[in-house]
Amino acid sequence: MLNFDLAVVGGGPAGMAAALKARESGIEKIIVLERAETLGGILEQCIHTGFGLHYFGEELSGPEYAGRFMKLLADTDIVVKTDTMVLDIASDNTVTAVNKKDGLLKINAKAVVLAMGCRERPRGALSIAGCRTSGIMTAGTAQKYVNIDGYMPGHEVVILGSGDIGLIMARRMTLEGAKVKMVCELMPYSGGLTRNIVQCLDDFGIPLKLSCTVVATHGKDRLEGVTIAKVDDKLQPIPGTEEYVPCDTLMLSVGLIPENELSKNAGLELDRVTNGPRVDEYRETEQKGVFACGNVLQVHDLVDYVTEESQIAGLGAAKYIKGEKVTGKCVYTEGINGVRYIVPQRINCETDADVKLYFRVGAVYNNAKIVVECNGNEILSKKKKKLCPGEMEYVTLKQSVISTLPADSKIIVRVEA
Amino acid sequence: MTYDVAIVGAGVVGGLIARELSRYELNVALLEKCNDVAMGTTKANSAIVHGGFDAQNGTLKAELNVKGTAMMPELCKKLSVPFKNNGSIVVAFSDSETEHIKVLYERGVKNGVPGLSVIDQAELRRIEPNISDKAVGALLCESAGIVCPYELTIAAVENAVTNGVEFLRNCDVEAITENADGYVLSTSLGDINAKYIINAAGNFSDDLARMVGDDSIQLIPRKGEYYLLDKSVGNLAVHTIFQCPNEMGKGILVTPTVDGNLLIGPTAVNQDSKDDTDTTPAGLKEIVEKALKSVPVVSARNAITSFAGVRAHPTNDDFIIGWCEKSANFLNVAGIESPGLSSAPAIAVFVRDILGEKVELKEKANFVETREEPVRFRHMNDEERAELIKKNPAYGRIVCRCETITEGEIIDAIKAPAGARDVDGVKRRTRAGMGRCQGGFCGSKVVEILARELGVNMNEITKFGGDSKIIYERTK
Numbered sequence: 001m002l003n004f005d006l007a008v009v010g011g012g013p014a015g016m017a018a019a020l021k022a023r024e025s026g027i028e029k030i031i032v033l034e035r036a037e038t039l040g041g042i043l044e045q046c047i048h049t050g051f052g053l054h055y056f057g058e059e060l061s062g063p064e065y066a067g068r069f070m071k072l073l074a075d076t077d078i079v080v081k082t083d084t085m086v087l088d089i090a091s092d093n094t095v096t097a098v099n100k101k102d103g104l105l106k107i108n109a110k111a112v113v114l115a116m117g118c119r120e121r122p123r124g125a126l127s128i129a130g131c132r133t134s135g136i137m138t139a140g141t142a143q144k145y146v147n148i149d150g151y152m153p154g155h156e157v158v159i160l161g162s163g164d165i166g167l168i169m170a171r172r173m174t175l176e177g178a179k180v181k182m183v184c185e186l187m188p189y190s191g192g193l194t195r196n197i198v199q200c201l202d203d204f205g206i207p208l209k210l211s212c213t214v215v216a217t218h219g220k221d222r223l224e225g226v227t228i229a230k231v232d233d234k235l236q237p238i239p240g241t242e243e244y245v246p247c248d249t250l251m252l253s254v255g256l257i258p259e260n261e262l263s264k265n266a267g268l269e270l271d272r273v274t275n276g277p278r279v280d281e282y283r284e285t286e287q288k289g290v291f292a293c294g295n296v297l298q299v300h301d302l303v304d305y306v307t308e309e310s311q312i313a314g315l316g317a318a319k320y321i322k323g324e325k326v327t328g329k330c331v332y333t334e335g336i337n338g339v340r341y342i343v344p345q346r347i348n349c350e351t352d353a354d355v356k357l358y359f360r361v362g363a364v365y366n367n368a369k370i371v372v373e374c375n376g377n378e379i380l381s382k383k384k385k386k387l388c389p390g391e392m393e394y395v396t397l398k399q400s401v402i403s404t405l406p407a408d409s410k411i412i413v414r415v416e417a
Numbered sequence: 418m419t420y421d422v423a424i425v426g427a428g429v430v431g432g433l434i435a436r437e438l439s440r441y442e443l444n445v446a447l448l449e450k451c452n453d454v455a456m457g458t459t460k461a462n463s464a465i466v467h468g469g470f471d472a473q474n475g476t477l478k479a480e481l482n483v484k485g486t487a488m489m490p491e492l493c494k495k496l497s498v499p500f501k502n503n504g505s506i507v508v509a510f511s512d513s514e515t516e517h518i519k520v521l522y523e524r525g526v527k528n529g530v531p532g533l534s535v536i537d538q539a540e541l542r543r544i545e546p547n548i549s550d551k552a553v554g555a556l557l558c559e560s561a562g563i564v565c566p567y568e569l570t571i572a573a574v575e576n577a578v579t580n581g582v583e584f585l586r587n588c589d590v591e592a593i594t595e596n597a598d599g600y601v602l603s604t605s606l607g608d609i610n611a612k613y614i615i616n617a618a619g620n621f622s623d624d625l626a627r628m629v630g631d632d633s634i635q636l637i638p639r640k641g642e643y644y645l646l647d648k649s650v651g652n653l654a655v656h657t658i659f660q661c662p663n664e665m666g667k668g669i670l671v672t673p674t675v676d677g678n679l680l681i682g683p684t685a686v687n688q689d690s691k692d693d694t695d696t697t698p699a700g701l702k703e704i705v706e707k708a709l710k711s712v713p714v715v716s717a718r719n720a721i722t723s724f725a726g727v728r729a730h731p732t733n734d735d736f737i738i739g740w741c742e743k744s745a746n747f748l749n750v751a752g753i754e755s756p757g758l759s760s761a762p763a764i765a766v767f768v769r770d771i772l773g774e775k776v777e778l779k780e781k782a783n784f785v786e787t788r789e790e791p792v793r794f795r796h797m798n799d800e801e802r803a804e805l806i807k808k809n810p811a812y813g814r815i816v817c818r819c820e821t822i823t824e825g826e827i828i829d830a831i832k833a834p835a836g837a838r839d840v841d842g843v844k845r846r847t848r849a850g851m852g853r854c855q856g857g858f859c860g861s862k863v864v865e866i867l868a869r870e871l872g873v874n875m876n877e878i879t880k881f882g883g884d885s886k887i888i889y890e891r892t893k
Contacts, residue, residue: 035815035818083814085814085815085818087815087821096799098802098806098813098815099813099814100806100810100811100813100814101810101813102813103802103803103806103807103810103813104799104802104803104806106799119853119854119857119858120854120857122721122853122854122855122856122857123722123855124645124720124721124722124723124855127644127701127717127720127723129695129696129697129698129700129701129723130695130696131694131695132694132724133880133885134879134880134881134885134886134887135886135887137857137860138857140857141856141857141858141860141861144861145861145888146892148861149861149865149875149888150891150892151875151876151888151889151890151891151892152888152889152890152891152892153887153888153889154889155889176892176893177893215698216695216697216698217695218695220692220883220884221879221880221881221882221883221884221885221886222884222885222886237698259818261818261819
């Protein structure tokens with residue numbers, strides 16, 4: 001049995017930021033467990049730029065962004081174990097992990113930070129009819145083949161879903177000489193960042209087909225084509241609008257799912273919208289001493305926001321280990337009228353700082369107002385020119401306001417269109 | 418070299434025949450046109466070991482089903498293949514269906530099916546808690562079970578190869594000629610000589626028989642589509658839940674799988690193509706609609722994948738097993754639709770006996786009856802895992818996160834007799850890529866390991882042989 005103050009599960013941007021923040025807050029014995037061969041998580045294959053504009057004030061590539069944190073980690077005595085998979089987190093926060101060198105590891109930790117990230121929604125979840133040939137893959141898998149392994153995963157590409165990875169891969173494949181025929185998006189709007197639509201599609205003349213989906217795949221061994229169709233306002237394919245598009249590759253960018261197998265096995269209840277654990281303002285889950293941050297908690301748009309959130313969790317874990325974290329009566333958050341969810345789901349009434357409420361809306365709104373209220377009283381409101389599902393929003397609650405709210409009351413966040 | 422016996426087709430039937438014949442001092446070749454075993458009907462069916470009450474009394478189907486099902490637990494034990502005796506129920510939703518299950522009961526008793534009983538609504542709800550309120554009773558068959566058909570085939574062929582059978586993959590038989598010594602099979606791998614041919618070519622067994630002038634086999638390809646649901650809903654069904662059968666088969670079932678998923682399907686649609694296994698929007702819709710009738714809480718939202726298989730439906734409605742009338746030493750094992758999987762162990766013995774009419778079967782002294790159980794890291798406790806990694810560190814690297822599959826297990830699957838040569842082959846042997854992410858993370862890792870172990874470039878690795886390339890040339 002190894003003894004640590006803090007065990008961080010995952011060495012991507014979330015895990016690294018949480019570990020570093022905990023160290024900065026005075027925690028001595030920290031271990032980071034990463035399943036890949038290197039730290040950095042998915043950033044390692046994101047060789048495009050656009051990372052760090054908010055956090056560092058400059059535009060970095062994914063590996064550069066991760067590299068800065070790796071360097072900071074290397075300057076500490078935080079123990080890093082790569083190629084190490086966590087298999088279980090017990091109710092007493094004992095972490096079981098495995099790797100080639102150490103074999104089976106048992107780690108006794110005072111606190112645990114969950115930072116396992118997310119995975120891409122696969123084809124099966126979409127129930128696209130048709131063949132089961134090769135050439136159908138998630139955009140992230142294609143990205144790994146191109147950027148890490150250095151192989152072309154195909155030459156004539158249709159992308160389903162306008163999530164950011166799909167948009168990035170549309171540009172990447174084009175630059176590598178492939179023909180990207182179109183990006184189909186089921187919804188009437190894109191789920192990706194506006195800047196990615198401009199820089200990755202518009203600049204290369206790649207059509208974005210909204211309210212359109214792939215209804216069938218065709219081929220015997222390798223994919224030979226797909227049938228696309230327009231969808232109605234209930235998102236159902238409209239008969240008669242089918243169109244055959246020859247292609248050898250279908251890339252899916254149809255959503256990300258927080259990877260919470262460990263959390264679920266540890267008995268944590270997941271938020272039905274975020275698919276991440278339910279947390280308080282320091283990202284402590286419902287299991288004492290277990291924190292969660294980054295894409296395992298909620299899928300973020302930008303790594304900069306992951307870093308920010310993970311620092312909150314790292315600070316929270318540090319406070320918990322030192323016995324300084326406030327835990328007691330709470331107020332609970334709820335999104336209604338177009339607000340799909342709120343993170344954090346609860347706030348300790350006696351919290352020691354201002355709290356940002358993060359959320360996403362369920363549709364596109366122009367010139368809307370975000371209203372926060374408690375027991376029928378408006379606490380604050382914020383005007384927004386544009387709200388869309390692809391971009392995470394937040395409002396800040398002052399600590400002085402939180403402390404006045406009655407315990408167990410509900411903080412409602414809603415959109416006024 | 419001239420083989421004593423060439424078995425054409427490495428599905429569950431050909432695989433188990435090969436294993437059965439490997440007991441004897443015979444030179445046996447198992448010819449498979451695909452890159453792996455179990456690539457046809459075997460890899461896409463309901464994975465059910467049926468009781469044996471469906472087939473009409475006196476048919477080969479009835480006889481071999483009951484015998485095969487009785488053999489299955491012991492066979493699976495010897496081959497280290499998971500088998501679960503979960504029992505099956507045929508649910509009645511009306512008075513006329515209640516009458517129908519009584520007919521099935523009578524037929525089952527006549528066929529010699531053990532463990533049959535008709536149960537009322539209360540008992541049905543007790544043993545199958547998620548069953549629809551509208552179900553009024555059921556036929557319970559305690560002897561039925563579930564088994565993974567491709568795992569059984571992989572194990573059988575592995576065991577056969579261990580016992581000296583030669584497995585020839587990518588060996589497509591194009592023509593057959595007869596000479597004084599027997600047959601010459603012209604194949605994609607060149608000419609192969611054999612004294613006897615066993616036709617276990619599944620949907621293509623009619624074509625193969627035609628190569629020796631036998632056009633008596635009449636098959637109709639019948640497609641069946643399925644949804645495989647996540648393990649989180651694997652416990653929605655305890656038994657294999659059938660609805661009352663109709664002329665197209667046993668209808669849509671809801672069943673747990675031995676691996677803990679939930680399987681719903683199949684549809685049954687006749688088609689011209691023998692190998693069109695595309696799923697269809699209409700088929701997928703039908704599965705869910707009909708499955709809901711049995712288990713109202715089932716939802717396609719939990720689907721991790723969908724697939725389809727093509728069954729070889731014989732127009733005479735019974736298995737076609739016996740010497741070909743047009744060519745003396747050509748043995749047909751055709752029209753093996755449901756309950757083919759259940760019957761396969763008995764078919765193998767039945768075929769052996771038929772072959773024994775003409776060939777002297779002398780038992781080998783050194784026949785290895787069992788197949789060693791592959792390492793299954795996910796089923797081990799901490800102590801076993803620690804011990805295992807100490808012996809071989811490759812078991813300390815988890816490649817497939819969703820199913821907890823180690824690099825060591827993947828290497829084992831490649832190195833096994835008749836081992837994996839492609840990504841789907843690794844998946845079927847180890848479950849790597851079979852979980853929720855469907856290979857999103859581990860797919861490229863598996864490609865890398867395959868390339869390394871087989872000594873080829875990554876871009877030569879396929880999904881399932883042929884032109885199913887995964888990646889192409891180097892990037893610029």
